[in-house]
Amino acid sequence: MSTLEIKLPRMGESISEATIINWLVNEGDEVTQDQVILEVATDKVDSEVPAPASGKITKLMVQANEVVQVGQVMATMEASENQSASVTKPAEEKASSKVDSKKEKVTLPKVKTSAAQKSTSKSYTLNENQNTFFSPLVVSIAKEHHISFEELARIPATGNEGRLRKSDIFKYIEEGRPAQFAQSIPEPSGFQVPDLKLDKGKGRIVEMDRMRQMIADHMVYSKHTSPHVTAYVEADLTEMVNWRNANKNAFQEKYGQRLTFTPLFVEAVAKAVKDFPMINVSVDGKNIIVKDQINIGMATALPSGNLIVPVVKNADQKDLPTIAAEVNSLAEKARNNKLKHDETSGSSFTISNVGTFGSIMGTPIINQPEVAILATGIIKKRAEVMEYEDGDKIEIRQMMYLSLSFDHRVVDGFLGGSFLRRVADYFEDFDMNRTY
Incomplete structure (x- = not known):
């Protein structure tokens, strides 16, 4: 028999760590x-880890609720003789694994904390014995917020063996970064979060x-x-609503797919994003990354009431039946908690249909690292004044409010407003004679 290490596998482009749910x-x-043999959870979905070979589990090295890095050894096992050859990695792959594991954490010099630094805030205590191994995710967040390594070392850590977690950084930022200006002087400097002792009921x-x-x-x-x-x-949306109502039954008979409004929204938004590529970007420090794919995320409610964002990849290159099939499949997987990591990662723009809950409009929060998100409200019949060559008329029309939240660092009012108007134009100028 040979001994095998069971490591946390890569589970998506942006996934660097996972939490152990249950062995x-x-x-x-x-x-x-x-x-x-194991269930793990990331910040997107839960996943299962299979045994790499047949044999006997010899040691479990991590426990439930611990956070592990991609490539970290979680357990060891003795593989059966007939499995040994098939599971042995080539030398090139072993070398690659070694390189990857070195990238999983950054070692920093320990920072000495003075007594003056410890008294930076009455409600905030600086830790002296910090674990100075930081994951790439932690370093990335620190870089985006201009947090130095010295300041990182002052943040209280709640991870295994004193490891700093992303939630620790978010909490620290929410508190106003009280250790940001800690220095070896008697009086603290910089803004400190007051301890207001609020009555939370x-x-x-x-x-x-x-x-x-x-x-x-x-x-x-x-x-x-x-x-x-x-x-x-x-x-x-009168033309779009009338076309869908007239064609939804025939569409389902032909393709075996329900025709909801979501595929129509995804199709129109993808066209607008193509017209305004600077909406399809992310920010990396002082650089703007213009995405080469238009991947539309759609905020979807889970049975628990939480939200998740499955993604229609390359939406601008797909026809309506294909988009409808993907939307229905992703929504069904979301309801049954069956989404995979690749199906919830890589979005470049997100749509949140708040109208599903009866809301007229919404002010959505941007799905990082994107720079804009569209909320579609409820489609509601209303009397509208319509202008014609022979005069104005009052008609019953299907109206909807659209709202676009955008990142003002890189999207100004002209770009944001023009893009939003273009989406509305695609909704309004719907071809009643289109085929599918």
Whole structure:
């Protein structure tokens, strides 16, 4: 028999760590190749980790609720003799793994904290024995917020063995970065978050589930990162509504897919994004990354009430039946908690249909690292004054408000307003004679 290391596999382009949910095996258990032995969770979805070979689990090296890095050893096992050759990695792959593992963490010199620094705030205590191994995700967040390595070392860490987690940084930023200006002087300097002792009331305490905590972190991070501006327009969807009502049954018979409004929205938004490529960007320090793919995320409610954003990749290159099939498939997987990491990553622009909940309009928070998000309100019949050559007439029209929240660092009012108006124009100028 040979000893194998079971490592956390790569689970998506932007995934660098995961939380252990539950081991499905114990030390000494016999397992078969591809048998699910572990459940893990990232900031997007939950996943299962299979056994790399048949054999016996010899040691579990991490426990439930611990955070592990991609490539970190989680357990060891003794592989069966007939499995040994097939699971041995080529030398090139081993070398690659070694290189990757070195990139997983950054080692920093320990920072000495003086007594004066410890008294920076009455409600904030600086830690002296920080673990100075920082993950690439932590370093990336620190870079975006211009947090130095010395300041990172002063942030209280709640991760395993004193490791700094992204939630620790978000909490620290939310508190006003109280250690930002800590120096070896008697009096503290810089803004300090006051301890207001707010009365939060009494009642039944409901602990946030893991996903709700991650959503909260993501929303706070987005508001701290991007100066949000929201613009609004009103669109007349009468032609689109009438076309859908006239064709939805035939569409389902022909393609076996329900024709909701979401595929029509995705199609129109992808066309508008193509017209205004500077909406399809992300910010990296002082650089703007113009994406070469138009991947439309669609905010979707889970059975728990939490939201997740599955993604229609290359939406500008797909016809309506294909988009409808993907939208229906992603929505069904979301309802059944079956989404994979690749299906919830890589979005470059997001649509949030707040009209689903009966809302007239919304002011959505940008889905980082994107720079804009569109909210579509409820489609509502209303009497409107229509202008014709022979005079004005009052007609019943299908109206909807659209709102666009954008990152004012890189999207100014002209670009944001022009893009939003273009989306509305595509909604309004719907071809009633189109085929599918």
